Amino acid sequence: MELARPSRKTNGAGVQVEDTQICVVMVGLPARGKSLIAQKAQRYLRWLSIDAEVFNVGVYRRKGNKQPSADFFDVNNAEGERMRKAAAEAAVTDMLNWFRKGGIIAILDATNSTKARRRWIKERCDKEGVETLFVESKCDDEELIMSNILEVKTSSPDYEGQDPETAAQDFRKRIRNYEKVYETIDKDESDLTYLKIMNVGKQVIINAIQDYLQSRVVYYLMNLHIKQRSIWLSRHGESEWNVYGKIGGDADLSPRGEAYALKLPELVKQSFDPGEDHPLTVWTSTLKRTIATARHLPQEYNQLQWKALDELDSGVCDNMTYAEIKELYPEDFEARDQDKYNYRYRGGESYRDVVIRLEPIIMELERSENILIVTHQAILRCIYAYFMKEDQEKSPWLNVPLHTLIKLTPRAYGTEKQVFKAGVEAVSTWRGKGSVAKHEDPVEGVTTSLDV
Ligand SMILES: O=P(O)(O)OC[C@H]1O[C@@](CO)(OP(=O)(O)O)[C@@H](O)[C@@H]1O
Numbered sequence: 001m002e003l004a005r006p007s008r009k010t011n012g013a014g015v016q017v018e019d020t021q022i023c024v025v026m027v028g029l030p031a032r033g034k035s036l037i038a039q040k041a042q043r044y045l046r047w048l049s050i051d052a053e054v055f056n057v058g059v060y061r062r063k064g065n066k067q068p069s070a071d072f073f074d075v076n077n078a079e080g081e082r083m084r085k086a087a088a089e090a091a092v093t094d095m096l097n098w099f100r101k102g103g104i105i106a107i108l109d110a111t112n113s114t115k116a117r118r119r120w121i122k123e124r125c126d127k128e129g130v131e132t133l134f135v136e137s138k139c140d141d142e143e144l145i146m147s148n149i150l151e152v153k154t155s156s157p158d159y160e161g162q163d164p165e166t167a168a169q170d171f172r173k174r175i176r177n178y179e180k181v182y183e184t185i186d187k188d189e190s191d192l193t194y195l196k197i198m199n200v201g202k203q204v205i206i207n208a209i210q211d212y213l214q215s216r217v218v219y220y221l222m223n224l225h226i227k228q229r230s231i232w233l234s235r236h237g238e239s240e241w242n243v244y245g246k247i248g249g250d251a252d253l254s255p256r257g258e259a260y261a262l263k264l265p266e267l268v269k270q271s272f273d274p275g276e277d278h279p280l281t282v283w284t285s286t287l288k289r290t291i292a293t294a295r296h297l298p299q300e301y302n303q304l305q306w307k308a309l310d311e312l313d314s315g316v317c318d319n320m321t322y323a324e325i326k327e328l329y330p331e332d333f334e335a336r337d338q339d340k341y342n343y344r345y346r347g348g349e350s351y352r353d354v355v356i357r358l359e360p361i362i363m364e365l366e367r368s369e370n371i372l373i374v375t376h377q378a379i380l381r382c383i384y385a386y387f388m389k390e391d392q393e394k395s396p397w398l399n400v401p402l403h404t405l406i407k408l409t410p411r412a413y414g415t416e417k418q419v420f421k422a423g424v425e426a427v428s429t430w431r432g433k434g435s436v437a438k439h440e441d442p443v444e445g446v447t448t449s450l451d452v
Contacts, residue, residue, distance in 0.1 A: 020213045021099050023125045024107045025118065027136035029182055030175050031148035033200055033226060034137050038109040039413070044220055044362070047355065047386045050104050050213075055095045057110035058158070061087035067158055070173035075181050088117070092124055099130050105217065106130075113182045115189060122192065133214050134194035135221060136185050141199045144226070155413055201225045223366045231365060231387070232268065232280065232372040233380050233406045236289035237261045238426040241319070242402065245427075248311060248318035253292050256426055260403045261293045263422045268297070268372065271407045271420050280372045283361075285309035290374045301372070308357050311376035315348025323436040337433050340396040351396045354382050362386055377429060384408075387415045397433070402426035 024041065026034040038054050045052035064083045065072060072080040088110060095106045112118055118134060125132045139145055149171055152159070159167035185194050195218050196205040204222050209215050237257025241249045253261060268280070282303045284290040287310055294303060317325045317332075326333040329346070336343040344350035358379070365371060365383075373383065377400055385395035387408050405420040 032137040236293040312378035313348040315345035
């Protein structure tokens, strides 16, 4: 008997999702980047306010056998087979319970390497009205596989505390055991909805995509690459409006803001790792203060202006100070403090709106290599939140100081952050909850800072 599922809300990201629930089923041999893809997809979906959860069968398997050797993964090992099947059963059961409570997208992270296993997952999902999208990561690029093996042997709980060389050998043996039974998705499974990704994005094959939400997930996954690169983020130099404590507008830089613009090329150079001295692509907004801040960067850095990077539109409050807003629109001021992420300025935007307009920027960032973004406080908070997995309630309160360069380097299991201060003084535009002052220092417990 099918259980009644609670009615689901729209997710606020403008996506019609009420009737769509998707199980993204990862497929592939070990060390093919499946977990990385799963984690990234979850981070992206959550950033868009789409409820997403990863169910990693390895986590369930470790409950029964914490650090099994490669023999455990041999098909002829009956006990190993039984325990692995039980782990998959437990993960799928938890996942389906999660869907019954209204979850939207689950990512089932396991090898799911046989046709029989995939069919079984599809049948379980079909019974619950959950769509399945199989995502196979195939990879024959030895360099990629080796770097994944290196990552796994140093970071996987399966090999925690073990000698790295012995771990690598065991892991290779485990891969060979999987290779014996591995079946790639082929024409026998043409009724499945699937995406095959070869060598992390070099070639993709898409089959039978059914709806908008599926195509959105597929589009994101198609754009991923795992080449080593960094993203640099900076606010514009201090503006005339920053000095007066006014928000929005299209003001020029203050003299100290000009000093930051002059310093920025050197600060960028300082942030390079040895041997990293390559041209960056620079993205600014269309507002004067970001364009002016980027204008002394080297000629060989291509520059691009994006309307989507313009500051959060403060509507009727544009060009006002926080004190003026509190005076003229006391209820709005209070409402914004209560729920800064969702509050939409009269005639303007909310942080939630900004995230939606930034989606193409995130997609382009995923496709690109080294990019320097010179933008605004609210925009930088949203981009930072995507890479650093910040909560939506917290991200609008992040303290992002002026005259500071942030370098983000995505790694397999998280994003590394480095902060470079220009040493050019500037006002603080950070405002704590309940306060109207702009020059206040962050109050502990009210904000999360970028630790700068
Ligand atoms: O969401 P809050 O914290 O008000 O911050 C966003 C504000 O930051 C400001 C500065 O106070 O951005 P900007 O860096 O572009 O000058 C305002 O223009 C903008 O409205």
